[in-house]
Amino acid sequence: MANHSFSEHHTKSLPADLSAPAFVDRWRSRALVIGCIFSVLAIILGFLSGDHWDHFLRAWLHGFMLCFGFCCGGMCLLMVQYLSGGKWGLIIRRPLEAMTRTLPLVFLYFLPVGILGMSFGKIYIWNQYADWATALREHLITNEEAHAIHFKHAILNPWGFWGTSLFVFFIIGTYIFFLNRWSLQRDADSAPNVKYWQTKFENISGFGVLFYSIMLFIVAIYWIMSLDPTWYSTVYGFQFLVGQAYGVLGLAILTLIALSKAEPIKTAFRVTEQHDMGKLCFAFVMLNMYLAFGAFLIIWSGNSPEEIPWYLDRIRGNWGVIATLDFVFHWLLPFTLLLSSDLKRIKSRLAVVCCIMIFARYLDMFWLIEPNFRDAARNLHWSFGIFEYATVPVALISFWMAYYFTQLKRRPLVATNDPHLAEILEPEHAHA
Amino acid sequence: MPVREGTYGLLAEFDTPSQLVRAAKGAYSAGYRRMDCYTPYAVEEAAEAIGFHRNTVSLVTLIGGLLGLVTMFSLETWISVWAFPINVAGRPYYSWPAFVVPAYEWTILWAGLSAAFGMLALCGLPQLYHPLFNAPNFRNGATSDKFFLCLESTDPRFDMVETREFLDGFTPVSVVEVEY
Numbered sequence: 214m215a216n217h218s219f220s221e222h223h224t225k226s227l228p229a230d231l232s233a234p235a236f237v238d239r240w241r242s243r244a245l246v247i248g249c250i251f252s253v254l255a256i257i258l259g260f261l262s263g264d265h266w267d268h269f270l271r272a273w274l275h276g277f278m279l280c281f282g283f284c285c286g287g288m289c290l291l292m293v294q295y296l297s298g299g300k301w302g303l304i305i306r307r308p309l310e311a312m313t314r315t316l317p318l319v320f321l322y323f324l325p326v327g328i329l330g331m332s333f334g335k336i337y338i339w340n341q342y343a344d345w346a347t348a349l350r351e352h353l354i355t356n357e358e359a360h361a362i363h364f365k366h367a368i369l370n371p372w373g374f375w376g377t378s379l380f381v382f383f384i385i386g387t388y389i390f391f392l393n394r395w396s397l398q399r400d401a402d403s404a405p406n407v408k409y410w411q412t413k414f415e416n417i418s419g420f421g422v423l424f425y426s427i428m429l430f431i432v433a434i435y436w437i438m439s440l441d442p443t444w445y446s447t448v449y450g451f452q453f454l455v456g457q458a459y460g461v462l463g464l465a466i467l468t469l470i471a472l473s474k475a476e477p478i479k480t481a482f483r484v485t486e487q488h489d490m491g492k493l494c495f496a497f498v499m500l501n502m503y504l505a506f507g508a509f510l511i512i513w514s515g516n517s518p519e520e521i522p523w524y525l526d527r528i529r530g531n532w533g534v535i536a537t538l539d540f541v542f543h544w545l546l547p548f549t550l551l552l553s554s555d556l557k558r559i560k561s562r563l564a565v566v567c568c569i570m571i572f573a574r575y576l577d578m579f580w581l582i583e584p585n586f587r588d589a590a591r592n593l594h595w596s597f598g599i600f601e602y603a604t605v606p607v608a609l610i611s612f613w614m615a616y617y618f619t620q621l622k623r624r625p626l627v628a629t630n631d632p633h634l635a636e637i638l639e640p641e642h643a644h645a
Numbered sequence: 646m647p648v649r650e651g652t653y654g655l656l657a658e659f660d661t662p663s664q665l666v667r668a669a670k671g672a673y674s675a676g677y678r679r680m681d682c683y684t685p686y687a688v689e690e691a692a693e694a695i696g697f698h699r700n701t702v703s704l705v706t707l708i709g710g711l712l713g714l715v716t717m718f719s720l721e722t723w724i725s726v727w728a729f730p731i732n733v734a735g736r737p738y739y740s741w742p743a744f745v746v747p748a749y750e751w752t753i754l755w756a757g758l759s760a761a762f763g764m765l766a767l768c769g770l771p772q773l774y775h776p777l778f779n780a781p782n783f784r785n786g787a788t789s790d791k792f793f794l795c796l797e798s799t800d801p802r803f804d805m806v807e808t809r810e811f812l813d814g815f816t817p818v819s820v821v822e823v824e825y
Contacts, residue, residue, distance in 0.1 A: 513742050552707070
């Protein structure tokens with residue numbers, strides 16, 4: 214008891230009202246306004262570009278993948294924090310749950326990709342030119358593409374695409390349903406039963422993380438990699454997995470920092486946990502670069518004509534500028550900034566790093582998607598179509614954000630039935 | 646070096662870190678600057694209380710890391726371009742992607758070594774003799790369960806009688822005079 218004999222070292226208590234502050238409503242209306250403005254711009258550009266809405270649909274795929282990353286990457290990180298435990302996990306739990314509950318909207322975003330992009334063959338050439346022999350004769354596709362479409366038909370066919378996608382959405386939906394439902398039941402339960410819930414969440418999450426990774430690998434192949442049917446890479450799914458965690462962590466920290474202006478997050482979000490999450494960001498910044506550079510180095514040293522064109526498509530013809538910016542925003546800036554331990558402890562500065570990280574995801578997805586198409590490969594050029602990438606994804610993400618904020622308001626912002634709760638209410642240095 | 650004689654300082658012993666931090670804060674606001682806290686484990690508040698806000702280990706680590714990076718990258722460039730150029734499957738001599746991995750490894754290695762040895766050097770280690778070990782209660786308690794504040798005699802505010810009275814005001818277990 215002598216430890217508490219002086220100064221401000223007293224345990225805080227949570228405020229009685231744990232619901233989200235009123236300004237979250239303002240965020241939502243702001244997001245809706247931005248979404249509407251950019252939708253109008255996107256439609257105007259769609260008419261101006263005169264490419265039968267091709268770029269609009271590509272940019273839609275771009276926006277869909279980012280929202281899918283926030284929603285389902287959020288689910289993955291939610292399961293990871295159940296497995297790892299830790300105080301950062303408690304404070305980040307409710308924002309992550311709110312991200313996962315946006316799945317219905319993400320599924321709606323998927324439908325145009327599946328129906329127009331694949332079934333009507335607007336962006337996936339393996340279905341557009343399923344009759345590869347004729348297409349080859351008419352010089353619509355190259356020899357390599359014809360060979361790949363023929364050889365990979367067992368996987369790259371409409372049944373496989375729809376079956377896999379719907380199966381993945383169904384499984385993820387089931388997981389999200391139970392993760393959210395049990396989380397509320399756990400809070401309503403009495404404290405002595407925490408052990409039971411912890412075990413239950415650990416069991417579902419351990420299997421879930423593994424299963425989600427496998428499913429993500431497959432849909433990353435179907436939705437993005439198959440845009441160029443000739444290319445293959447075994448590390449592709451990993452890059453999406455790490456990229457999702459990278460973006461989700463940025464968004465979750467940004468949410469907490471913005472919410473910390475008012476109760477209850479003001480009390481619950483200590484600098485210690487903020488610092489921990491900053492360190493986790495740093496780890497993902499490194500892991501992301503490790504995978505991206507590793508894949509590049511292996512393909513560069515192999516220098517095989519089957520693999521290297523994928524990088525040449527993304528480096529030559531001005532694409533090198535985007536690749537360099539991708540490197541700068543994805544790694545160089547966050548890495549050098551996050552090296553400082555002071556920065557991780559100052560909210561306004563950490564928020565800047567999180568914005569850089571989310572922008573990097575956006576830029577990286579552009580670099581992954583657009584050069585797959587023949588008019589853009591090794592040829593980054595200005596057109597109305599290219600500007601679709603600056604409008605459609607922004608609109609999609611804004612509407613997604615509005616839905617996310619709605620979900621954030623649905624529940625108390627802090628999970629209460631957790632032994633870590635007492636710890637995050639302690640003063641920062643409990644030992645002194 | 647001539648043998649230093651006289652009083653090194655006054656050493657106050659406390660039972661809890663809170664008492665130590667309170668005394669340290671008091672001494673700092675009373676104008677004492679040449680002083681140090683000795684605890685069995687890291688107490689960040691004690692360091693802050695005596696005005697020790699930052700350490701330069703991170704700067705030393707950064708400089709070490711950058712030196713490692715530049716050294717290895719230059720070494721590889723020199724070897725591949727000038728000293729021993731070899732044509733590897735038609736690639737240019739200056740093939741930077743291949744240089745990245747060793748350069749990265751050296752960054753980590755030099756940063757790690759700089760952190761470890763830089764920390765030791767900044768702590769003034771290795772040190773063969775320290776006057777505080779002349780105090781029996783320091784020898785027995787400083788690494789187990791006692792918390793010490795030493796006000797050193799080189800401080801201009803230091804006065805054998807007044808400083809002892811000042812320290813007694815914080816109700817320490819004991820205040821002992823430490824000789825060089």
